[in-house]
Amino acid sequence: MADPPGNNGQDAPGRFSEFVRSGRRSTLGVLWARLPRRVRAALPAFTLIALAALYPLYISSLPTGIPVIRNFPALDTGVFIIIYVIMAVGLNVVVGYAGLLDLGYVAFFAIGAYTAGWLASGQFQQVHFHFGAVGISEDLRGIHISIWLVLICAGIVTALGGILIGLPTLRLRGDYLAIVTLGFGEIIPQFFRNADSLKGFDLTNGTFGINPIDSPGFGNQLGKLGLPADYQSSFSADKLFYWTALGLLLFTIFCCVRLRDSRLGRAWIAIREDETAAAAMGVPLMRTKTWAYAIGAFFGGVAGAYYASYTSNANPSSFLFQISVFLLCMVVLGGMGSIWGVVVAGSILAWLNFEGLANIGRYLNDNTPLDFEVPKYQAGIYGALIVLMMLFRPQGLIPERRRKLELEEGVHDEDTLYGERHE
Amino acid sequence: MAIVLLWLAINLAKDPGDFFTVALIGIRNGAIYALIALGYTLVYGILQLINFAHGDVFALCGLFSSTLILSVFHLDETTAAIGIVGGVALILVIVMAFGAIVNATIEFLAYRRLRSAPRLSALITAVGMSFIVQNISLALYGERAIDVPDLLPRTTAFSVGGVNAQWDKMGVILITIPVLLGLSWLVRSTRQGKAMRATAQDPDAAAMMGVNVNRTISFTFLLAGALAGAGGLLFLLEFNMRYDTGFELGLIAFTAAVLGGIGNLTGAVVGGVLIGLIQAFNEGLSWGAPGSDWTRSIVFGILIAILVFRPEGLLGERTPEGA
Numbered sequence: 001m002a003d004p005p006g007n008n009g010q011d012a013p014g015r016f017s018e019f020v021r022s023g024r025r026s027t028l029g030v031l032w033a034r035l036p037r038r039v040r041a042a043l044p045a046f047t048l049i050a051l052a053a054l055y056p057l058y059i060s061s062l063p064t065g066i067p068v069i070r071n072f073p074a075l076d077t078g079v080f081i082i083i084y085v086i087m088a089v090g091l092n093v094v095v096g097y098a099g100l101l102d103l104g105y106v107a108f109f110a111i112g113a114y115t116a117g118w119l120a121s122g123q124f125q126q127v128h129f130h131f132g133a134v135g136i137s138e139d140l141r142g143i144h145i146s147i148w149l150v151l152i153c154a155g156i157v158t159a160l161g162g163i164l165i166g167l168p169t170l171r172l173r174g175d176y177l178a179i180v181t182l183g184f185g186e187i188i189p190q191f192f193r194n195a196d197s198l199k200g201f202d203l204t205n206g207t208f209g210i211n212p213i214d215s216p217g218f219g220n221q222l223g224k225l226g227l228p229a230d231y232q233s234s235f236s237a238d239k240l241f242y243w244t245a246l247g248l249l250l251f252t253i254f255c256c257v258r259l260r261d262s263r264l265g266r267a268w269i270a271i272r273e274d275e276t277a278a279a280a281m282g283v284p285l286m287r288t289k290t291w292a293y294a295i296g297a298f299f300g301g302v303a304g305a306y307y308a309s310y311t312s313n314a315n316p317s318s319f320l321f322q323i324s325v326f327l328l329c330m331v332v333l334g335g336m337g338s339i340w341g342v343v344v345a346g347s348i349l350a351w352l353n354f355e356g357l358a359n360i361g362r363y364l365n366d367n368t369p370l371d372f373e374v375p376k377y378q379a380g381i382y383g384a385l386i387v388l389m390m391l392f393r394p395q396g397l398i399p400e401r402r403r404k405l406e407l408e409e410g411v412h413d414e415d416t417l418y419g420e421r422h423e
Numbered sequence: 424m425a426i427v428l429l430w431l432a433i434n435l436a437k438d439p440g441d442f443f444t445v446a447l448i449g450i451r452n453g454a455i456y457a458l459i460a461l462g463y464t465l466v467y468g469i470l471q472l473i474n475f476a477h478g479d480v481f482a483l484c485g486l487f488s489s490t491l492i493l494s495v496f497h498l499d500e501t502t503a504a505i506g507i508v509g510g511v512a513l514i515l516v517i518v519m520a521f522g523a524i525v526n527a528t529i530e531f532l533a534y535r536r537l538r539s540a541p542r543l544s545a546l547i548t549a550v551g552m553s554f555i556v557q558n559i560s561l562a563l564y565g566e567r568a569i570d571v572p573d574l575l576p577r578t579t580a581f582s583v584g585g586v587n588a589q590w591d592k593m594g595v596i597l598i599t600i601p602v603l604l605g606l607s608w609l610v611r612s613t614r615q616g617k618a619m620r621a622t623a624q625d626p627d628a629a630a631m632m633g634v635n636v637n638r639t640i641s642f643t644f645l646l647a648g649a650l651a652g653a654g655g656l657l658f659l660l661e662f663n664m665r666y667d668t669g670f671e672l673g674l675i676a677f678t679a680a681v682l683g684g685i686g687n688l689t690g691a692v693v694g695g696v697l698i699g700l701i702q703a704f705n706e707g708l709s710w711g712a713p714g715s716d717w718t719r720s721i722v723f724g725i726l727i728a729i730l731v732f733r734p735e736g737l738l739g740e741r742t743p744e745g746a
Contacts, residue, residue: 099543101543101546101547103550168727168731169727169730169731172730172731172734175471175472175473175542175546176730176734178473178546179473179677179681179726179730180726180727180730180731182674183674183723183724183726183727184723184727186674186719186720186723187719187720187723187724190716190717190719190720191720193716194716194717194720321670325550325554328547328550332547376561377558377561377562379554379557379558380554380555380557380558380559380561380562381558382551382554383550383551383552383553383554383555383557383558384551384554384555385551386547386548386550386551386554387533387548387551387552387555390537390540390544390545390547390548390551391533391536391537391548394540394544
């Protein structure tokens with residue numbers, strides 16, 4: 001079918017305006033076509049953000065008892081979903097932009113959570129240090145720093161951790177890097193589990209984990225201005241945690257979009273497409289890769305610290321290898337490198353993880369002769385999803401345009417499974 | 424390195440009997456690791472793919488052989504010695520065939536379609552396949568750890584200078600050796616083995632010389648699966664097995680393969696035995712050992728150190744790419 005003249009845009013709005021021009025004009029369609037292209041491009045994202053931001057206000061009027069999924073996610077599930085999406089967007093920097101497979105992202109999550117544990121709890125009874133902490137008595141021993149600062153500290157500590165892990169390993173080829181990161185992902189939680197008596201010093205409280213961890217808040221001074229003094233004791237704690245998480249996610253997305261379009265982001269993509277050519281063009285490989293690692297780690301650390309503060313707990317049993325794979329699944333499903341794809345796929349997968357699979361399983365067991373514990377097989381379901389995506393739609397659900405071109409035209413050099421060998 | 428040797432020497436001097444008993448345990452574990460590590464190394468050699476699903480194929484094979492032992496052949500401690508030997512030999516053959524078929528099926532269904540895809544895609548697919556195979560084990564065998572009767576008696580076969588060598592440990596080593604010899608013969612002396620080596624070196628040139636590359640790759644997966652099958656049976660005879668055993672064992676075995684030099688068959692065996700010894704010394708020696716809490720950290724620490732400082736492994740060759 002030949003394109004009608006005047007329609008040089010091949011994207012969805014273009015096709016839509018063609019439909020509008022074909023005679024069946026509706027007022028809405030005309031209005032849509034008149035909007036500037038930038039607004040049209042940004043509208044889905046803004047709708048998504050608005051829907052998410054207003055979610056706590058309209059959740060109570062949403063129907064329950066819907067077939068298959070039963071109900072919409074509760075607010076506390078919403079917080080967990082957002083925390084996971086933050087991590088997925090962070091992982092997307094490493095895997096999607098720079099093309100480095102990281103199978104140990106959970107290590108950054110753990111480091112962030114434990115940093116929050118160290119800086120905002122009574123773990124170190126030897127010291128007595130308060131700085132802007134809210135909702136706790138002044139006489140409590142231990143280090144208690146305001147959670148807002150802790151989030152930043154956790155991000156920085158984790159980024160440093162990422163650099164430390166990255167410096168020796170980033171010289172390795174892709175698949176070796178995957179296995180080394182996997183190794184770190186296993187070692188670091190095990191270290192936290194075992195480090196309760198390092199020469200008699202209790203660093204992590206072993207299998208019990210560090211708790212309680214302080215909650216965020218603005219303190220009594222700012223509280224007088226109408227800001228919540230302390231989340232945990234507030235009547236609308238869930239809403240506050242939800243909105244704060246959403247704010248962190250938006251900050252993460254903003255950073256990632258800006259980074260992608262920056263000099264550094266272009267360097268990452270150049271490395272992903274062809275490492276040798278990028279090096280020949282003067283892209284410093286090690287420095288660029290290390291930045292990808294550090295920035296990816298930063299967001300993992302922030303998410304970990306917020307998670308610890310929300311659950312008031314940093315426990316070694318919550319940092320499993322499965323989480324690394326789960327996050328990778330979000331990135332792959334959404335489309336490597338595509339932020340909005342990762343956000344959408346991440347939200348769906350995280351919801352499935354926390355509520356969806358259990359609900360769907362219960363629905364299947366009640367309404368069909370099947371007797372099948374769906375949540376038990378979630379790892380297998382994610383595995384199958386990953387494999388099917390890789391086989392049939394490697395560019396992801398909402399592909400990034402550039403990535404799609406790469407896959408279709410094969411920009412990659414020899415880095416295929418069955419490629420040339422350098423002997 | 425010197426400190427580790429010193430530590431071993433002190434332990435040897437303190438209690439030689441204990442030291443050698445622990446060493447025997449290490450060699451026994453090492454034999455099993457070597458079998459699995461060979462599977463990683465074979466596949467990596469030919470496709471340059473870390474087959475993450477391999478450890479889970481190993482676990483599935485082990486669980487499958489538990490069915491054979493318990494429900495099909497009904498073997499237990501009271502079976503006559505000849506029955507046990509014959510039964511175990513038969514089960515070994517069946518489970519090796521089973522592992523071979525499972526592994527080749529995985530290759531056929533997933534990896535074959537990704538030959539021209541970016542390597543990252545293949546690697547991610549392998550991780551996905553690993554979870555699928557693990558969940559097949561979970562669906563078939565549940566979350567329970569599965570145990571079989573002690574078919575290989577835990578009594579002493581012979582003892583040298585106060586060190587007891589039990590039948591079961593010797594049995595594992597005695598089963599492993601012929602399997603390794605068979606593999607070595609297959610790769611070195613047969614036409615198919617030659618085709619494998621040629622494909623590993625350069626698939627395009629091999630294809631031009633008339634090697635059927637796809638069939639050779641399938642054959643490699645068959646071999647790797649068979650070795651995983653043998654490893655699964657031996658592991659089951661000595662330990663409990665769960666659906667997720669394969670994940671950790673797979674990582675240890677992969678470390679062994681890297682330690683020896685990935686792609687190098689002798690290296691995988693050497694690496695397997697070394698890792699087995701390191702683990703046994705860490706968990707079994709009485710003086711100054713970090714203990715089993717830290718085993719995983721030590722094994723991964725070795726993996727990372729090897730990859731960073733000597734990525735070609737102990738016996739590997741340095742390639743221009745720096746591995």
